[in-house]
Amino acid sequence: MNPGPAADLGARLGGFPRFTLLGRPTPLEDAPRLSELLGVRVLIKRDDLSEVGLGGNKLRKLEFLLGDALAAGCDTLVTFGALQSNHARQSAAACARAGIACHLVLTDTVPRHDELYRTNGNLLLDELFGARIWFSDGTEDGLAATVERVESHLAAEGSRARWVPPGGSEPLGALGYVSCALELSQQCRDLSVEPDQVFVASATAGTHAGLLCGLRGAMATTSVRGVAVLEDAADTADTVVRLGSQVAELLGVEPAPAEAVHVDGGQLGAGYGIPTDASREATGMFARTEGIVLDPVYTSKTAAGLVEVCRDGPGESGAPGPDTTLVFVHTGGSPGLFAYGRDALDGAVRGS
Ligand SMILES: Cc1ncc(COP(=O)(O)O)c(C=O)c1O
Numbered sequence: 001m002n003p004g005p006a007a008d009l010g011a012r013l014g015g016f017p018r019f020t021l022l023g024r025p026t027p028l029e030d031a032p033r034l035s036e037l038l039g040v041r042v043l044i045k046r047d048d049l050s051e052v053g054l055g056g057n058k059l060r061k062l063e064f065l066l067g068d069a070l071a072a073g074c075d076t077l078v079t080f081g082a083l084q085s086n087h088a089r090q091s092a093a094a095c096a097r098a099g100i101a102c103h104l105v106l107t108d109t110v111p112r113h114d115e116l117y118r119t120n121g122n123l124l125l126d127e128l129f130g131a132r133i134w135f136s137d138g139t140e141d142g143l144a145a146t147v148e149r150v151e152s153h154l155a156a157e158g159s160r161a162r163w164v165p166p167g168g169s170e171p172l173g174a175l176g177y178v179s180c181a182l183e184l185s186q187q188c189r190d191l192s193v194e195p196d197q198v199f200v201a202s203a204t205a206g207t208h209a210g211l212l213c214g215l216r217g218a219m220a221t222t223s224v225r226g227v228a229v230l231e232d233a234a235d236t237a238d239t240v241v242r243l244g245s246q247v248a249e250l251l252g253v254e255p256a257p258a259e260a261v262h263v264d265g266g267q268l269g270a271g272y273g274i275p276t277d278a279s280r281e282a283t284g285m286f287a288r289t290e291g292i293v294l295d296p297v298y299t300s301k302t303a304a305g306l307v308e309v310c311r312d313g314p315g316e317s318g319a320p321g322p323d324t325t326l327v328f329v330h331t332g333g334s335p336g337l338f339a340y341g342r343d344a345l346d347g348a349v350r351g352s
């Protein structure tokens with residue numbers, strides 16, 4: 001591992017305004033019982049343990065997005081998500097911390113109509129953190145009409161707003177995961193380990209694109225495997241490539257070639273926000289070996305992808321075995337579990 005490019009990337013990241021939401025590195029933990037079960041060494045990067053608003057991957061993006069908003073004198077942030085968006089919840093909490101208003105445009109895109117999904121989990125927390133919520137149906141027209149209502153509301157209030165796309169996945173937000181990659185590579189150096197693959201959920205793909213950009217500079221022998229949870233593998237890979245080249249341009253470095261973008265499309269199941277048997281199994285496995293909570297939309301499907309690789313072989317990184325080291329990036333989302341209730345569980349220990 002060559003510390004040169006990482007130091008250079010670190011210096012480049014330092015040129016962007018940043019509002020601190022993570023006071024310290026998130027832990028990189030061994031998962032011994034899970035490793036024993038799967039026959040490989042699994043390390044878990046605990047981005048679910050970042051502190052503000054019950055944590056998760058969006059805080060890293062929001063450090064840069066809020067830094068930009070505050071530098072531009074904004075007093076309001078507006079963003080988008082599904083009803084149970086973790087990004088929306090973390091935006092609401094981060095805005096509370098920054099002392100600015102937060103407006104959330106939440107769309108009804110996941111086919112769940114039960115009370116829990118519509119009131120609990122992230123939605124409950126959005127309200128707790130003081131966000132103003134604007135509900136929209138899942139149609140393009142419905143969304144456009146809601147955006148117009150928000151715009152006129154903000155104009156009438158005289159607000160100066162920073163609009164942030166779904167998932168915070170604009171190049172500036174993805175810088176948060178370039179920074180995570182540098183942190184992770186330092187932690188791997190401290191443990192004298194060079195992981196074979198890093199597993200991460202890939203939805204709006206800023207997390208995947210940022211990690212890939214950072215790891216290429218800092219830990220070039222480690223590949224990144226995104227597990228598609230929003231769109232199919234081809235569309236997800238296109239987004240990673242496009243966003244990755246924008247992130248590289250922002251930092252003034254070479255973009256990752258398309259061949260470096262690996263996406264597993266086999267865990268999507270019936271679609272975004274719909275658990276699968278494999279995601280439920282993985283949820284139980286992480287909980288009962290390590291006491292770690294996965295979420296039903298992102299991390300459980302990503303974990304299912306990791307479990308499958310251990311059963312079938314990790315493809316381009318050679319045969320799995322005790323010498324194989326896989327990093328699972330735990331991107332958070334546990335509040336979503338309370339919106340899905342028992343539908344997120346595999347039922348293995350449920351009493352009658
Ligand atoms: C818990 C969790 N993991 C992963 C992701 C995926 O991140 P990205 O949208 O950057 O692909 C999200 C996005 O909302 C998330 O909430």
